[in-house]
Amino acid sequence: MPGLLSRLFSPRWRHPDPTVRREAVTRLDATRQREVLEQLAQDEDPDVRLTAVQRLDDPDQLLRLRQQGVVSRELDHQLAELLCGRAGGIELGRRLALVEEISDPALRARIAMHGDNQQLRLTALAGIDDETMLIEQACDNSIAAVRHAAAERVTSEQGLKQLVQTARRDRHVQRNARDRLSHLRADADAIKESMAQRESLLIKLEQHGRAQWEPLYAGRFRHLEREWLSLADQTETEQERRFQEACLRCRKVINDHEAHEQAQQADQQRREQADLDREALVMAFEESLDALRQGEYITQQDLASLRSQKQLLATRWQTLSETHLANPTLRHRYDTALKAYDVINQAWLRLEEHGNALEEAFKSNDEHRLKSIIKACAWPGDLPLEPRLARVQHYLRLERELTGKDNAAEQVERFDKELAMLEQLLDDGAFKAASRLHQRLKHLSENLPSSADQQLASLKRHGARLAELRDWRGFVAGPKREQLCQAIEALEQEDQLTDQDRDRRHRQLVKQWKALGDAAANREQSERFRSTSDRIRATLETWHDQQRHLRQSNLTERVALCDQLEALLEQPAALADPDALRDIRDKARDQWRRTSPVPRDDAEAIGRRFGRIRHRLQALIDRRATEIAEAKRALIGATRQLLEQDMPSRQRAERVKALQHQWRELGRAPKGEEQTLWREFRQLCDDIFAQRDAERNDRTQRLRQRQDEMQALIDRVDAWQPTSSSDAAQLDQILAEANALEPLPSGRRTEGMRRRWTGIIRARRERIERIAIADKVSQWRDVMPLIQAHLKADADCLAGRPCHDVPLTEGMTLSDNLHKAHQQRNDARRNPVPEPQVAEQLARLRVHLALMAGHPIAHHDEPLRLAIQVDRLNDNFGQPLEREDELEAVLCALLATGPVSPQTWQREVNDLDTVLDSLTQLPPP
Template sequence: MPGFLRRLFAPRWQHPDAKVRCQAASRLDPARPEQRQALETLCLDAEDSVRQAALARIDSPETLLELLTRQPELTEIRQRLIVLLSSQGGGIDLTRRLRIVEGLDDRLLLSRVALEGDNQQLRLAAVARLTEEEDLIEQACDNGIAAVRHAAATRVTSEAGLQRLAQQARRDRQVMRQARERLNRLRTDAASLAHARAQREALLAKLETHARAPWEPLYAGRYRHLVREWEALDDLPGTEQERRFQEACLRCRKVISDHEAREHAIAETDRRREQAAEARESLLEALEESLAGLPRGDRLTGQDIASLRAQKVLLANRWQALSDLHVTDETLRRRYDTVLKDYDAVLDAWERLQAHVADIEQALKDKDTERLQASVAACHWPGTLPPTPLLARAQQWLAGREEPAEEALEARLERFSQDLAQLETLLDRGAFKGASRLHQSLRHRADTLPAASLRPHQATLKRLGARLAELRDWRGFVAGPKREQLCQAIDQLADDRAIADAELDRRHRQLVRDWKGLGDAAASRELSERFRHASDRIHERLAPWRERQASERQRNLEARSALCEQLEALLDTPAADADPDALRRIRDQAREEWRRHSPVPREQAQAIGRRFGRIRFALQGLIDQRAKEVADAKRRLIEEAQALIERPSSPDERAEHAKRLQQRWRELGRAPRGEEQTLWREFRAACDQIFAMREAQRDDRAQRTRQRLDEMQALIDRLDAWQPARHADGQVLEQAIAQVAALEPLPSGRRTEGMRRRWSGIVRTRRERLARLAVVEEIQQWQACRPLLDAHLAADAACLAGGACEDVPLDPELGLSDEMRRAHEQRNASRRDPLSPQEVAEGLARLRVHLSLLALGRISQHDEPLRLAIQVERLNEGLGRELSRAEEVRIVLRNLLATGPVSPEQWEREVGEFDSLLTRLTRLPPP
């Protein structure tokens, strides 16, 4: 279809002419769906008039909201929505409008509805949908309904918003008052929060500093105190603060746990050392008891020597094992050396005797007295030991008697009685081995003693023998099943091929110790052979492993020897200022290294162990010596700190000196255990007293500072309420300025700065008022001279009119100053030698402009050259000293009195301006 026909038959609302579309829009019925769609299309038309005409036909807010979503930049749609929702152009019920408003998100639309709605509930619903604080402030300030203003003001929470609300909500004083209260409360809360955060930050800094500090006796107490202070704070910490707090707590707990672990390790070491000392002492007592029991017997046999050798081997092995772990006490070491010396003496005597046994037996057989005597003498048998049976026979042969003498018999009986008592004691204690050996010795001696002499002891010996047999039976009853179990265990161990060599050796040794521990209780040849056979199988299996152990022991021996050499080099040349803590660490590390290089060959173990024990003893002595020196140095620091309290110096200097003493205390190291805490408490008490004195001085200084601030505030308030009434009151201001100067220097801070600004403003306003009062007083004095000026004007008029030029007399009651008197005389002289009218007019104009400059009045354009000239003159005159306004006014008024003669016409032209300027100068600023 051609374009003309298409335009001819097209609907009018699609006409290209905007006026036609506008008319069509007014005729479309929105109730009909096809026309409503046309209206919606016209609502988005490019022409404003068409859009407005179409929108006027739509009464459905939902349709308009949909159109607004499609074209949000069209203000006509939003305006139509405002009209409909505010009930300005439609009959939409309130419920429907409320439902529509509660679903809106458009800020402008909600703000307009809240301001223009016809119902309070509608406005409250619109305000409830507003989220921007700017819109809420607008509603709180400009809304016409008080409830809506209050609802909007309640939702303003920021400090800037509340401040704007307090300044702009002049329509509602309640809103303004509540905004101020909330603003003050918010600022107070912010200040409290800032103070709490600062307090928490300071506490956190202390905790972090404490976490980095080394341990000291009060470390744990300070940590708990800081944690309690942290938990006592009311505010909640931030995430970063909580993280830092937890990290600092972890570091503090680590320091405390490390110290507790060290203390526990030290206590455990002490406990083990005590156990080792007890074990050493028990072994020594056993060997000492065996050595002491030898002289009590009648005869010394090979069994006694074998038992003594076994005890010595057990003592040496156990002693060396304990010495590898713990330093031997010097007393025990001396006892051990004494026991070994006694043992060596017995063994030496026994070996000498064994070397001459064959000679003695042959001499007895041959009855060769000389040879027997030489052989016995060569044995050098100690008199403290009982003789062996062979030696006793030889001695009896040499003595020429077969029976002992009567005195010897009594001594043997006495010794026999004592040994019976000892045997009963051993049976009471359950010491089977010792009791068995002693009982056997008693039975042997009983066979050699006469029956008649032995009869009183026979019953006791029989009774004790029965007790010993009962103890042997009981041991056999217990030991029988135990031996069977040990045989089964060692057979299983020998057949177990999965077990490691080290574990095999450990368990084999334990089984052997348990077997030996049973002694001869329930012993049988079959079980012994069975146990020995299994043990030999294990020994064959462990042979390669033992070779490796031997090479490892040799390496350990070399490492221990090198360690001993290093420690000996340290002890040979110790540093004069060696730190005892460093020496303690060396000692502990040496002990750990010694334990790590274990075991060593058995034949060298005792010698290297004694060497290391002597080194550790010497090192401990060096540690104790250095710790004692540290303790003495710390006592001197305590004395210095206590003397510092009485020193006549400032608390700050004493506190700084105390800090240096604390630094020196930390650098010294630790004193001996038990003294460190005592010394630290004394030193800490003295330092606390010094710091308390500094805090007291600071508190006193702060109190004086607050007092000066209060005096300054009182002086400011007094001067603020004072207003000078005359220029002579300037003395009060100068006295106040002198008082302020006496209060200086004031502490820096916001309060001080605020007071200084206020003080400067008050002084400036009071000086300005005093200057204005001085001007007023000058003008008042001029007013008193006004009759004299009028007389001069009358005399000037008469003189200029051609009359007599007479002088004006001066009234003494006027009390003029010298300057005004000279001006009066100059005025009288000007009539006798008058100036030209132009010069007089120029002088009056000059005085008027000068007075206008002083009064800050307006100057006409033609007087501008005079103004510039006068300002130049004022600058030139002020090079030496700047004149005050009162002095300049006095000069102008004096010159005004001296200027003449003035015609009535000239005066009439100028007097009004002069009076106006003088009136302006008499106005005082508001108080």
């Protein structure tokens, strides 16, 4: 019961039956019952929803319902109808504002497709991003501006392809899409080509990074780097990484070479420092020789010091010569100093050889023997005397003076001087010299006069001092001898030392023992020291043999090395590579260092020989390097002359490449000069390549400019439509402009432009030709009154009435061909042909016009069509077919054909008018 009551008293728009609810909707007041209509707009029945939303004419209300989540096709349809202007009568400004608030692309697409205003459609189109919807708008929208705007927003290659295929309605959209697709493909091809160029450039750069350094290495690297940077496209991450790695490898090669050059520069500095060191060594040795000559006496210590200095000089000189050869001036000074030393040393050796005999003769006062020994010693006159020689010379002179005819006073005076010398020797501790002089004075004291008691007393006193000095030397030398004996015995027992260290220590002890002389000497210690030393020598005999064998082997290798180098220097190659010679020099120096030591007696001679060889080898290297420097200067001159010549930069670049190849084959010039020459040559080469690159860039820029100008010309011609046959002259002018822009750069873009240009020119030629044909048809229709007059005259003549000529009406002008055809038509009435023949001629002309217009030919006219085609081929063999002239010829033949009966003309006239109408139709723009 409650359900029944609720149904009886509830509103009808809530009735369960959809039909009742739909009828109730039509009775609702849209102003006061708007909320009810909104509820019914969400009804489950489609018809109820449609009826309810049709009563809602406020788009704001419908939009609010959509925002609240109400989704129905009827609601969207009503909203689209209101915004499109088909219902509601809403002003345009409000609709534009509402369309901008809509975010549903489907609803915007419907408004853009069916809106009543162009601005409204464009506003709706602006919110659509789906490319499929944009393509649909570009193809099916009825407003051209909307189609064009939608087509402009299609950017993908697939979308442009679809536009080209489906945009049949708008040729502009289709053509624009085709052009953009061509541009897109051209850009893609350009990017692909640029990527290929980058890949090729990367391969060259990576190969360059793995190559060895050469004089043009850095220039090539900079050229490849500039080419990489000149490419405008964005690079991929992998390519950029490879580029950076290749650059790092190239820079490492350049840095390594620069480090090598710095090392060579440092080597040159070391060479100069070595020359300074040699000069200082030679100067010091020369000063020592001068000081030795200017001294009062020459002693064993002086000679030992000079010998040590000479050994140091020879060692240091040899070390420096192994690194760098000396110049000839220093070498001459060094050789002169060594010769002077050899003279002094040989004199000293002769003195040492006759030393014992000299002592014995001196002790025995054998004046004749002393003179012969002094003569055998051949002491140089520019040297001061050795103390023993001075003492002997003094003795001989004193002997002559004391045994001479001098008086007693003079003898005593000279004896006093000798006593003063003896006192000085005792004060200096010179025991041996003082002892010899004391013995000599004792011998000479026997010849003194009896009044020389004071001198004899002084001699006795000095003798006591000499004995005291002898005792003191024995007191000091005794413990020293014992220490040396213990030391050499300990050395014999030592088993941890190497043979080399044992030999060095043994030599030092023997030298110290000899230095003691006869001080505190006794037979027991001497035998003890000597026997121990002999045993040590016996243990070292094997090692000494090995050392001798090693020294001899090293000497043999050094001699063989010198022989090889001398053989090389005797017959040097005319074009010997300085780098190869430098390598030989360095390897020879290393081998010389490895073959050390050599026998002491042969070391100096072989060292001098090797030094001379190295000097000659270095002179050969310097000579060849100088020749290479001269050749490279000639190449620099040729390059500079090439830079100044007037020739194409490409040819100049090819020639400079050949000069670079010659530069690489020459080798290296002298150090320091090579870098200077290379910098000058590289700068000239860089200038030449820069000119080539600049010209290439200018040429590329000009080609691109031509390409852009050609593109602008294509766009201009594409937008131009001929309107008369006289536009053929303008088309010829356009073709002349296009020919002036040739040649264009090769590439996909140019190929696409050429295809588009060919199509546009073909279309414009066809349009001009159709316009000319339409003009001919128009001229034909202008002479239709004359044709009607001819037809009337033909009918009168065929009916048996008198035949007469048709005159030209006043003001009518005919072309020469038409005027000739007019006369032929008048002549044809005077000399008529059979009616079937005239009918066949008219049919033939009709079929001919149908062929020109492209109309289908009936089956019964096929023989005529074949005959006409054969005639057209024969008449135009070897010449292009001009449709305008052909049409004029057919129309003139049509005018000249007669007489034509009215029945025959009526049978053909409709087909002729249809064909002529089709010929006047122009192709779409």
